[in-house]
Amino acid sequence: xxxxxxxxxxxxxxxxxxRRAARADNAPPVPSCPGWTVTDLTGHLGWVHRFVxxxxxxxxxxxxxxxxxxxxRLPADRDGWPDPxxxxxxxxxxxxxxxxFADGARALASLFAERDPDDPVWTWxxxxxxxxxxxxxxxEVAVHxxxxxxxxxxxxxxxAEFAADGVGRFLGTVIPAWRTRERMAPGAGERFGFRRTxxxxxxxxxxxxxxxxxxxDPGPCDVELAGTASDLTLFLWxxxxxxxxxxxxxxxVLDRWSALVPAV
Numbered sequence: 001x002x003x004x005x006x007x008x009x010x011x012x013x014x015x016x017x018x019r020r021a022a023r024a025d026n027a028p029p030v031p032s033c034p035g036w037t038v039t040d041l042t043g044h045l046g047w048v049h050r051f052v053x054x055x056x057x058x059x060x061x062x063x064x065x066x067x068x069x070x071x072x073r074l075p076a077d078r079d080g081w082p083d084p085x086x087x088x089x090x091x092x093x094x095x096x097x098x099x100x101f102a103d104g105a106r107a108l109a110s111l112f113a114e115r116d117p118d119d120p121v122w123t124w125x126x127x128x129x130x131x132x133x134x135x136x137x138x139x140e141v142a143v144h145x146x147x148x149x150x151x152x153x154x155x156x157x158x159x160a161e162f163a164a165d166g167v168g169r170f171l172g173t174v175i176p177a178w179r180t181r182e183r184m185a186p187g188a189g190e191r192f193g194f195r196r197t198x199x200x201x202x203x204x205x206x207x208x209x210x211x212x213x214x215x216x217d218p219g220p221c222d223v224e225l226a227g228t229a230s231d232l233t234l235f236l237w238x239x240x241x242x243x244x245x246x247x248x249x250x251x252x253v254l255d256r257w258s259a260l261v262p263a264v
Contacts (some may be wrong), residue, residue, distance in 0.1 A: 004112055006162050008139040010145050011105035012221040013156075015098065017148035018042050022093035026181070028151040029088065032239050038151050039097065043082040046101040047072065049108045052133050056111055060122050075100060090113040108137065125177040132173075139166055143237050157230035162222050164201045164229035167194055170236050172214035175261055179212060182262040186210055190253050190260065193221035198228040207260050223249035238263050 018038055020029050027037035036044075054064055054071045064071075081097050082089040117131030125132060142158055149155035157163075171194070178184075187207020194203045195218075202220060208215040225235065227245040234240040242254060 001136050001161055003138050003162075004109065006159065007112065007141060008109050009133065010138060011102075011109065014045070014148055015102050015105070015146040017145060017152060018093060018101070020097050021148065021152050022095060022098060024144065025090075025092060026090055027093045030147050030151045032147045032150055033224060035087050037082075037088045037090065037093075038148055039080070039091075039093045040082045040084075040087045041144060041147055041151075042093065042097055042101050043084065043089075045141065046097070046104050047084075048140060049101075049104040049137070052137055053104070053108045053111055055123075056108075056115060056119075056130050056133055059119060061120070062122050063124075064122075073104075073203040105141070115128050124174050124181070127173055135166075135169060138162070139237075143233075143239065146234070156167070157228070158233055160198055160229045163233040164196055164199060167196070167201065167229065167232050167236065168203050168214070170233075171203055172212075175205065175214075176212045178262050178264055179210070180259070181233050182264070184262055185259045187212075187260055189222075190256055191221045192199070192253075193218070193224035195224060195226040196224050196229050196232065201229065209259055221249060222253040223247065 021038040028040040030036045030038060030041050031042060050072050052068065054060070075117070077096060080091050080094040080226055110128070112134050115130045117129060117134060119130040120128055121130050121133065122128060123132045146155040146158070186209045189206065189208055191206040193203060202216060202218045203204070204215045204217060204219065225232065225242060225245045225247050227235070231240065231245060235245060239247060247254065
């Protein structure tokens with residue numbers, strides 16, 4: 001899959017959703033991001049894009065200091081812009097904020113196009129490459145595109161192949177990193193299966209103490225969750241509940257998911 005093309009597609013779709021929301025007198029609330037409006041969501045994603053741009057552009061090997069906001073390249077006129085410490089932001093979505101987001105997304109896409117995916121840089125996982133950031137930012141903008149669309153109407157599903165690829169990355173790379181950072185409860189051997197119903201794909205994850213054991217074998221699981229690749233992705237990123245999937249197995253083990261996997 002061409003991740004760069006997917007990133008550009010999702011960034012444009014996010015911008016389109018936000019510009020639709022900007023026609024309202026007040027920024028719509030985002031149901032999947034409680035306490036945020038579309039304005040807050042746009043400010044967050046614009047900040048993240050510039051944060052990642054700095055890491056990739058400077059080939060940083062450590063998490064950057066963000067106390068100096070110069071890297072954000074903020075315009076002088078920020079009337080109506082969000083204050084991250086004081087959401088929700090009411091009033092109309094500022095056109096200048098949407099333009100700032102779009103500039104940042106285009107700049108990040110151009111930078112990804114220039115760099116080798118194997119370039120070593122700091123990330124918050126064990127995969128310390130520019131390629132990880134390309135995948136992670138494609139997922140982030142896709143999920144937030146879904147958030148923005150859900151604020152104004154019916155959100156569209158994710159591209160099936162892109163979503164399927166992301167299920168394995170989430171289970172094998174994201175979960176271990178999140179568990180280390182958040183110091184989650186130790187596992188007791190719980191084994192979860194995820195089965196794709198709109199194509200080939202089966203993934204498993206087992207929690208043993210602090211270890212996360214990821215695999216693709218369709219062996220026995222305590223709980224199996226089945227759905228389209230898009231629906232599995234929405235569940236993993238805490239956008240939809242498990243009852244939107246075909247769930248089979250022990251409900252008590254399913255209840256353990258939120259204790260084993262942090263919501264970040």
